[in-house]
Amino acid sequence: MTTRLSPHRAANDLTRLLNAAFGTGPDRFPVNVATVAKDYSNQFFPEDPITLVKGDALPNFDGGLYKAPPGKKGWGILYNDAITSPGRINFTLGHELGHYLLHRLLFPDGLECRPQDMVRWDSEYAEIEHEANVFAAGLLMPLDDFRRQIDGRSKPSLDDLGTCADRYRVSLIAAALRWLEYTERRAVLVVSRDGYILWSRSSASALKTGAYFKTSGRPPIAVPSTSLAVRSDLLVKSKGVLPHEADVWLHDPCEEMALLSDQYDFTISLLHLDNASPRWGRDEEEEQDVFDKFAPQTGMRLFEQG
Ligand SMILES: [Zn+2]
Known part of the structure; x- marks a missing residue:
């Protein structure tokens, strides 16, 4: 063996x-x-x-x-x-x-x-x-260096993550996924097209508190009608930031940072949630669906988009 x-x-x-x-x-x-x-x-x-x-x-x-x-x-x-x-x-x-x-x-x-x-x-x-x-x-993107760029407790904008993407010469999505692996914050990355979620990924602390979207093996999930993911009229130079009340994107209120990728025809929404105590936490952590993680349904290689 x-x-x-x-x-x-x-x-x-x-x-x-x-x-x-x-x-x-x-x-x-x-x-x-x-x-x-x-x-x-x-x-x-x-x-x-x-x-x-x-x-x-x-x-x-x-x-x-x-x-x-x-x-x-x-x-x-x-x-x-x-x-x-x-x-x-x-x-x-x-x-x-x-x-x-x-x-x-x-x-x-x-x-x-x-x-x-x-x-x-x-x-x-x-x-x-x-x-x-x-x-x-x-x-x-070694984590020791990434942590020096963005501390595990800080709340990066998409521009901050874009600076890291440039530093490491990777796509914005690849950098955002790497950051989600170590951040202590509750954050969810959502990639959507035509008003529906293509795939999504939550940080560990978001996952623990039930802040995630399960997209595989289910009918497509529509993005909220008030979200930047569909309100491209609210974007300036393809970017925007918008706070949302509870029960818009998720159970908790969140701040949505969005970027429309013209080249690939999808929208990246980074949802920042408060680091509230896990009021609706569950006993066992539900494993994020592997299919969601690797997102093959987008038709492009996950880490290379954007
Ligand atoms: Zn290969």
């Missing part, structure tokens, strides 16, 4: 090396995944290194991990060169490096990664996709 390396462990190992090499200096971020992939694999897996990282025509895939042609050793990481978003490319590279470190022995011929629309989340294939995403988030 073999023990598989966990994505957290793999990302932490690399983060320690990068911290040692760059400290907290200006060159630490964004992580140059192509250089890291080649240098690290050369040093630790000299018989089986990554020798190529580049964009290519991959019409049906965001990226892939490819075995070198017969007679040559090693691997190549390719990304779809039709992708124009630097954050999406960077996350794809991190994701493919995750496949190399975690999965190349399981898939000796390599892997190609589609936008995860139709992939079943409970299959082994989707599990490795999730692991590659966890690795990429850990490598690109």
